Amino acid sequence: MDRHAGIVDGVEDAFEAVLLRAARGDGLAFEHIFHCYAGRIRAFALARGAQDADAITNDVMLRVFQNLGLFEGNEQAFVRWIFTVTRNRLIDAHRAEQRRPIVADTEVPERHERSAESVAFDRVSIDDVAQRLGQLTVDQREVIALRLIHDLSLKDVAEIVDRPITAVKALQRRGLRSLQRRILDEGVS
Amino acid sequence: MTRPDDVYPDDMEPQRPDDFEQLLDSQVAGAASEYEPADLTADFIQQAYAVLRDVGPPAPARELNEFIGVSTSTAAGAAVGTLLSVETMVFDDERKSGMLATLIAAAATTGGKILVGAAAVFAVAGGAQATGVVDFTAADESVQVATVQAATVQVATQPDIPGDEVLGEILVNVDGAGSVVLLVEDGALRSVSVVIEDGWTALEEENDGEVFVVFTNVSGDEVVVTAVIEDDLVRVKTRGFNTDVESFFSVSGEPVDGVDDDDDGVDDDDDGVDDDDDGVGDDDGVGDED
Numbered sequence: 072m073d074r075h076a077g078i079v080d081g082v083e084d085a086f087e088a089v090l091l092r093a094a095r096g097d098g099l100a101f102e103h104i105f106h107c108y109a110g111r112i113r114a115f116a117l118a119r120g121a122q123d124a125d126a127i128t129n130d131v132m133l134r135v136f137q138n139l140g141l142f143e144g145n146e147q148a149f150v151r152w153i154f155t156v157t158r159n160r161l162i163d164a165h166r167a168e169q170r171r172p173i174v175a176d177t178e179v180p181e182r183h184e185r186s187a188e189s190v191a192f193d194r195v196s197i198d199d200v201a202q203r204l205g206q207l208t209v210d211q212r213e214v215i216a217l218r219l220i221h222d223l224s225l226k227d228v229a230e231i232v233d234r235p236i237t238a239v240k241a242l243q244r245r246g247l248r249s250l251q252r253r254i255l256d257e258g259v260s
Numbered sequence: 261m262t263r264p265d266d267v268y269p270d271d272m273e274p275q276r277p278d279d280f281e282q283l284l285d286s287q288v289a290g291a292a293s294e295y296e297p298a299d300l301t302a303d304f305i306q307q308a309y310a311v312l313r314d315v316g317p318p319a320p321a322r323e324l325n326e327f328i329g330v331s332t333s334t335a336a337g338a339a340v341g342t343l344l345s346v347e348t349m350v351f352d353d354e355r356k357s358g359m360l361a362t363l364i365a366a367a368a369t370t371g372g373k374i375l376v377g378a379a380a381v382f383a384v385a386g387g388a389q390a391t392g393v394v395d396f397t398a399a400d401e402s403v404q405v406a407t408v409q410a411a412t413v414q415v416a417t418q419p420d421i422p423g424d425e426v427l428g429e430i431l432v433n434v435d436g437a438g439s440v441v442l443l444v445e446d447g448a449l450r451s452v453s454v455v456i457e458d459g460w461t462a463l464e465e466e467n468d469g470e471v472f473v474v475f476t477n478v479s480g481d482e483v484v485v486t487a488v489i490e491d492d493l494v495r496v497k498t499r500g501f502n503t504d505v506e507s508f509f510s511v512s513g514e515p516v517d518g519v520d521d522d523d524d525g526v527d528d529d530d531d532g533v534d535d536d537d538d539g540v541g542d543d544d545g546v547g548d549e550d
Binding site: 093103107118124130 | 300301305307308309311312313314315317318319320321323324327328463
């Protein structure tokens, strides 16, 4: 008998129990949800180029907690929901940043570009990943980041970014080709 | 709805397998990449996958205090107050029903460990003794060592509940993730405390006499501890990564070694010693008596 199989089933049931308890205002359930998902949300925000990923993560968690009673579905649906909320919040933040007046002489210092070889042989940091993904368009970047961060399928990503699967596949393909091109170019130079 | 940036010239090309899409798909699926490490793009994707999953949560904002009932502060004063509130939760009616999962979350101590559960309060107050100890290494999947020893470890004082027959405690120590203290009381098995290391959460459930605690970290790593009374013995199973360890204790918490649990007449522990003294040798080809 595979006892572990039963346990895994129990954990899935437990996720629903967590949601139920959180919907009833259980602080520990909220804490559990924060601990499980806030890191992934923050990673998505960083990968998508957010300037204040921590604030956005907290804001997303606040929105999720405030609306948890309205949510219905399983864990996968919950994941899609929180990443959709995150993406919407990131779009709002990006628009707000664009509305801010640009002040001369306050350009962000250019980051030190790591050579392709150093990227290959050293463990990259989250800044390196964000910088590299930042070379892509926002749409390409978020598709690739979502696929990497939470094992999301193309279908899940399509739902989160509100696009057809074919468009998501195209964004992924273009993004990966662009990454390859830039990395090879840096290697040659 | 079609958006202006949905269609690029590349999209007009017929669909064909793309090496890097396959790489991404295989990475997401957890499969091994067929690319050589020298492939820089493949290397970047693989490292990005790991790095993005290592990102931890930020400190909770003050606005979240309305929802998160347990402080994540490391202040000692806050910890004691929090633990008391956790105790109330752990022993509420739902817990007593033994059916609904009890969520164990954060309540930090100055030592950096997170103590949760009723016995954690007792651990702050004073000491008592656990008779059985299981050490399980979870942090390094290359290590597959578990020891069962008759050690005496200071864990927690017992709850002073008149009429309860407290026979002994079993400490299951999941290195890197936390620990669980089990207790057989009036013939029933229950967990009296769960201690969680930083970066981990635990979900505890008691169901039909079986206790299980699932430790999970932000990377999704999971260690599962299950315990149940079988044939007057406490069977403790700890499973994580590629490691699967099983140990047995008497109901008084004393470790029991060399248990053949499946009643198949075969000594399973592969230690070269026939444990059952039945005149039949182990199945290693060397009998103890002919």
